[in-house]
Amino acid sequence: MEPFTQYKGTVVPLDRVNIDTDQIIPKQFLKLIERTGFGKYLFYDWRFLEDGKPNKDFILNNPRYNEGKILLARANFGCGSSREHAVWALSDYGFKALIAPSYADIFYNNCFKNGVLPITLNEQTVNTLFDEVANHDAYALQIDLGKQIITKPDAQTVHFEIDAFRKTCLLQGLDDISLTLQHESEIRAFEANLKPFQRIDVSRL
Amino acid sequence: MSNETLFEKIWQNHIVCQEEGKPNLVWIDRHLVHEVTSPQAFEGLRLANRRVRRPDLTYATVDHNIPTTDRSLPIEDPISKKQIETLERNCADFGITLFGLHSPQQGIVHIIGPELGFTLPGLTIVCGDSHTSTHGAFGALALGIGTSEVEHVLATQTLWLQKPESFEIRVDGAIPAGVTAKDLILSIIGHIGAAGGRGSVIEYRGEAVTSLTMEERMTICNMSIEGGARAGMVAPDETTFRFIQGRKYAPKGEDLDRATKEWRELRTSNKASFDRAVHLDAAKMKPQVTWGTTPAMVTDVTGTVPNPNEFPEPDIRKAAARALDYMGLKPGMEIQSIKLDRVFIGSCTNSRLTDLTAASKIVKGRKVAPGVRAMVVPGSQIIKYQAERQGLDRVFIEAGFEWRESGCSMCLGMNPDILQPRERCASTSNRNFEGRQGREGRTHLVSPIMAAAAAIEGHFVDVREWNSEN
Numbered sequence: 267m268e269p270f271t272q273y274k275g276t277v278v279p280l281d282r283v284n285i286d287t288d289q290i291i292p293k294q295f296l297k298l299i300e301r302t303g304f305g306k307y308l309f310y311d312w313r314f315l316e317d318g319k320p321n322k323d324f325i326l327n328n329p330r331y332n333e334g335k336i337l338l339a340r341a342n343f344g345c346g347s348s349r350e351h352a353v354w355a356l357s358d359y360g361f362k363a364l365i366a367p368s369y370a371d372i373f374y375n376n377c378f379k380n381g382v383l384p385i386t387l388n389e390q391t392v393n394t395l396f397d398e399v400a401n402h403d404a405y406a407l408q409i410d411l412g413k414q415i416i417t418k419p420d421a422q423t424v425h426f427e428i429d430a431f432r433k434t435c436l437l438q439g440l441d442d443i444s445l446t447l448q449h450e451s452e453i454r455a456f457e458a459n460l461k462p463f464q465r466i467d468v469s470r471l
Numbered sequence: 472m473s474n475e476t477l478f479e480k481i482w483q484n485h486i487v488c489q490e491e492g493k494p495n496l497v498w499i500d501r502h503l504v505h506e507v508t509s510p511q512a513f514e515g516l517r518l519a520n521r522r523v524r525r526p527d528l529t530y531a532t533v534d535h536n537i538p539t540t541d542r543s544l545p546i547e548d549p550i551s552k553k554q555i556e557t558l559e560r561n562c563a564d565f566g567i568t569l570f571g572l573h574s575p576q577q578g579i580v581h582i583i584g585p586e587l588g589f590t591l592p593g594l595t596i597v598c599g600d601s602h603t604s605t606h607g608a609f610g611a612l613a614l615g616i617g618t619s620e621v622e623h624v625l626a627t628q629t630l631w632l633q634k635p636e637s638f639e640i641r642v643d644g645a646i647p648a649g650v651t652a653k654d655l656i657l658s659i660i661g662h663i664g665a666a667g668g669r670g671s672v673i674e675y676r677g678e679a680v681t682s683l684t685m686e687e688r689m690t691i692c693n694m695s696i697e698g699g700a701r702a703g704m705v706a707p708d709e710t711t712f713r714f715i716q717g718r719k720y721a722p723k724g725e726d727l728d729r730a731t732k733e734w735r736e737l738r739t740s741n742k743a744s745f746d747r748a749v750h751l752d753a754a755k756m757k758p759q760v761t762w763g764t765t766p767a768m769v770t771d772v773t774g775t776v777p778n779p780n781e782f783p784e785p786d787i788r789k790a791a792a793r794a795l796d797y798m799g800l801k802p803g804m805e806i807q808s809i810k811l812d813r814v815f816i817g818s819c820t821n822s823r824l825t826d827l828t829a830a831s832k833i834v835k836g837r838k839v840a841p842g843v844r845a846m847v848v849p850g851s852q853i854i855k856y857q858a859e860r861q862g863l864d865r866v867f868i869e870a871g872f873e874w875r876e877s878g879c880s881m882c883l884g885m886n887p888d889i890l891q892p893r894e895r896c897a898s899t900s901n902r903n904f905e906g907r908q909g910r911e912g913r914t915h916l917v918s919p920i921m922a923a924a925a926a927i928e929g930h931f932v933d934v935r936e937w938n939s940e941n
Contacts, residue, residue: 281789282789282790283787284665284666286902286904288902289905292906293885293907294882296507296885297536297548297550297885299491299510299511299514299551299553299557300510301511301552316892316910328758342665342666342669345699348508348599348600348601348617349508350508350599350616350618350619351618353617353807356878368666370699371635371670371699371701375616376618386606399891415564418860429494432782442619442623443622443869446626446627446628446631447626451630453488453495453627456487457498457628459616461730462722462729462730463591463593463594463726463729464594465528466589467529467719468530469582
């Protein structure tokens with residue numbers, strides 16, 4: 267996984283609560299068996315009209331935001347389905363950082379597995395950001411994960427909280443599985459003591 | 472141990488490794504795999520030259536994208552076909568048991584787990600699907616995970632997990648006639664909101680919950696994710712143990728006796744305290760109908776479509792206005808005046824034999840309203856077979872329903888079963904998100920008996936009165 271350290275980009279405001287993963291990546295694109303190439307389907311039903319032409323009313327089709335790198339959203343972003351395709355689509359499109367007051371749990375986990383940083387800020391700070399983005403062209407933020415700081419265009423800074431372990435994994439681009447395999451002896455010890463009902467009699471399968 | 476909740480006991484029993492400042496490394500007892508969220512995980516294993524650590528604790532089925540029409544015909548959608556073939560190849564290469572398209576045990580992954588006895592109390596169960604919470608009905612800790620975590624479990628049979636909070640939802644009182652488990656969970660979600668359970672594992676408790684059958688408990692736990700929770704669970708009891716008896720892959724004889732003895736200990740201690748708690752009264756609950764585009768946008772069947780201006784929070788107000796626009800509804804409309812084009816009875820929420828039996832009693836000897844297209848999709852091949860033995864297929868077909876093969880079908884419309892733009896559907900599934908059942912499709916979530924009665928009348932009716940009048 268690519269390490270995430272510093273990141274700078276223009277902010278795209280998506281002013282809706284409870285944006286679910288069905289919207290982020292509609293189901294017709296879940297049949298692919300690769301991890302790549304989902305960006306062109308991001309927010310598909312909102313971004314394109316029934317005839318496949320871009321919906322000019324949708325924020326991603328607004329020329330002002332077509333260089334967007336940071337998505338600003340409302341509470342409970344990424345709710346619903348566990349589909350990791352939602353994160354693959356955001357990342358592939360170019361959104362490596364997100365800002366919202368809260369995220370759905372599974373989506374939040376999935377972000378960290380793909381080098382995407384979901385920043386949580388309180389409602390009031392998010393409201394302020396929505397206002398500032400609306401009032402400035404090409405509103406860009408500088409994110410420093412190590413220092414847990416966002417720097418605004420006027421050089422003001424906003425601190426954000428993040429779990430220390432998740433932060434380390436992102437900063438170093440750690441592969442979870444190789445980390446886990448360092449605990450092989452503990453896994454083996456646990457495995458040796460499984461209760462009978464935890465096992466399955468494979469001869470019956 | 473004596474002051475722990477059910478969830479905390481199971482969590483504690485599964486910790487492989489605990490270090491300061493890190494999540495816990497948690498052992499996973501059962502891993503369920505399906506065609507949509509697994510191909511990239513298997514590919515990851517191949518690239519890293521890794522094997523599946525415990526194929527014996529892993530099983531797979533196809534459910535999400537498969538057609539529900541005649542199984543002897545080839546699959547028309549080449550991309551669906553490729554995804555199904557990919558799972559077949561992956562299972563063969565990695566030694567995983569697959570209940571494939573032509574297996575008599577194929578079905579929705581969350582239906583067949585309990586049906587075949589893979590799902591047991593006290594286990595940790597994961598699947599690359601958010602409705603994995605269903606299995607919590609047995610007193611298991613069952614979590615939906617993403618594809619990277621699927622790969623991690625395949626490779627290590629463990630997951631790094633932050634311990635969620637514990638959330639008690641206690642429903643007291645007796646459930647009135649005509650009110651079902653679906654209405655209970657929709658009422659709960661309406662109460663706590665679409666993000667109300669975020670970061671927590673819910674334990675459903677109280678007289679209204681313990682009186683439920685296993686099928687009903689599964690309906691409740693299934694929709695925990697729609698309230699934003701990580702998982703939902705019900706403590707195992709005699710109802711649970713009876714259900715498990717004789718299931719194909721469940722323990723038998725003395726093994727079962729020993730296991731049952733341990734499972735009896737799996738209950739929240741009287742001294743335990745939950746991080747959060749909500750108490751509701753079942754006696755006041757009515758049949759529910761969603762009017763919006765999240766399951767929390769729900770009201771009583773006797774109610775009206777709300778006015779978005781009534782909501783105090785600006786974000787919710789805006790979301791409600793947008794939802795009404797999308798749903799083609801006006802504030803103040805009677806719920807029972809909403810006319811339907813489609814009815815879908817199915818999904819991992821409500822496609823079990825008991826659901827189909829209840830719905831069949833409503834439609835028996837009646838006809839689906841003109842202009843309504845109605846469909847029943849059993850949750851598994853076993854359910855389909857049992858229903859057909861009882862003649863339920865004839866009851867539905869004679870009433871004008873389509874009787875299909877098992878799968879997820881129109882719950883998420885990955886297969887050809889989708890709504891056309893602006894078609895309105897009464898659905899027994901779990902999500903009414905925009906476009907979920909088809910682009911611009913309008914979904915109203917209801918119970919199986921509410922869906923069945925709506926199919927007959929062509930609009931929503933209060934099934935409590937309707938059934939006695941007709």
